[in-house]
Amino acid sequence: MSKKNTDASGLEIIETPEALAGQINKAEVFFLNNRKVVLGIGGAILLAVAAFGGYRLYIDSQEDAAQIALSGVVYDFEADSLQKALNGSGGNEGLLSIADGYKGTDASNLAHFYAGVALLKQAKFDDAINHLESFSSSDLLVAARAKSLIGDAYLEKNQPAEAISFYQKAADYDKNEYFTPVYLMKLALAQEKANQAKDALSTYKRVIDEFPLSSEVVNAKKYMGLLEGQVGK
Structure with missing residues (x-):
C-alpha cells in the first residue's frame, strides 16, 4: 500500500511513484469516460476568455472615439450652449448621443453627468434624473x-x-x-x-x-x- 503524508494544511501528499502513477491513471480513466463534458467545459472557458478579450478591444476602440467626441461638446456645455451640447452641432455628436452610443466607456459615463446637468438647467427634470442616476464615479x-x-x-x-x-x-x-x-x-x-x-x-x-x-x-x-x-x- 502506498504511504501518504499530510502537510501543514491537512492535504494528503502522495510519496511513492507507484501511487502517483495510480492517481494519473485514475485521471485518464475519468477523462475518457467524461470526455465530452470535459471538452465542452474547456471550450466554454476558452470562448468566454476570447469573448471578454474581444469585448475589451471593442470598448477600448469605442473609448477613443467617445473621448474625441466628448472633448468637442464640452466647450458648448461650458459656454452654456445647452441645446448644442445635448444634441450636437456642425456634424459633431452631442451629449445624448455620446451617452447612449458608447455604452461601457468612461466618456459615456461622463456624458450622462453633463447631460443631467444641462437637462436640469432646461427644467427637464425627469430626463435629468435618468441621466444623473446612470452616472457613477x-x-x-x-x-x-x-x-x-x-x-x-x-x-x-x-x-x-x-x-x-x-x-x-x-x-x-x-x-x-x-x-x-x-x-x-x-x-x-x-x-x-x-x-x-x-x-x-x-x-x-x-x-x-x-x-x-x-x-x-x-x-x-x-x-x-x-x-x-x-x-x-
Missing part, C-alpha cells in the same frame, strides 16, 4: 454632487420626500467643510417643505455645530430662528 466629491443634483430635480418637481433621500446621501458622502454644509442646507429646506420641522431644525443645528467656519452658518442660524418661531420652540 469613484470620486466621492463628484458622486455626492450627482446625488445633490438629483435632489434638486426632485425638489423642483415638488417631491420633497425623494429630494430628502438624495440630499442625505450627498451629505453622507466624504464629509468636508466645503460641500457638506451646502448639502445639509438643501436637506433642511426639503425637510421644511415636507413638513418635517423637527428634522429641519436638527439639520440646521448640524451645520452650526459641525461646520462653524462655513459660510452657510449665517443662513443656518437665520432659518433655524425663523423655524423655531413657527413651531413655538
Whole structure:
C-alpha cells in the first residue's frame, strides 16, 4: 500500500511513484469516460476568455472615439450652449448621443453627468434624473454632487420626500467643510417643505455645530430662528 503524508494544511501528499502513477491513471480513466463534458467545459472557458478579450478591444476602440467626441461638446456645455451640447452641432455628436452610443466607456459615463446637468438647467427634470442616476464615479466629491443634483430635480418637481433621500446621501458622502454644509442646507429646506420641522431644525443645528467656519452658518442660524418661531420652540 502506498504511504501518504499530510502537510501543514491537512492535504494528503502522495510519496511513492507507484501511487502517483495510480492517481494519473485514475485521471485518464475519468477523462475518457467524461470526455465530452470535459471538452465542452474547456471550450466554454476558452470562448468566454476570447469573448471578454474581444469585448475589451471593442470598448477600448469605442473609448477613443467617445473621448474625441466628448472633448468637442464640452466647450458648448461650458459656454452654456445647452441645446448644442445635448444634441450636437456642425456634424459633431452631442451629449445624448455620446451617452447612449458608447455604452461601457468612461466618456459615456461622463456624458450622462453633463447631460443631467444641462437637462436640469432646461427644467427637464425627469430626463435629468435618468441621466444623473446612470452616472457613477469613484470620486466621492463628484458622486455626492450627482446625488445633490438629483435632489434638486426632485425638489423642483415638488417631491420633497425623494429630494430628502438624495440630499442625505450627498451629505453622507466624504464629509468636508466645503460641500457638506451646502448639502445639509438643501436637506433642511426639503425637510421644511415636507413638513418635517423637527428634522429641519436638527439639520440646521448640524451645520452650526459641525461646520462653524462655513459660510452657510449665517443662513443656518437665520432659518433655524425663523423655524423655531413657527413651531413655538
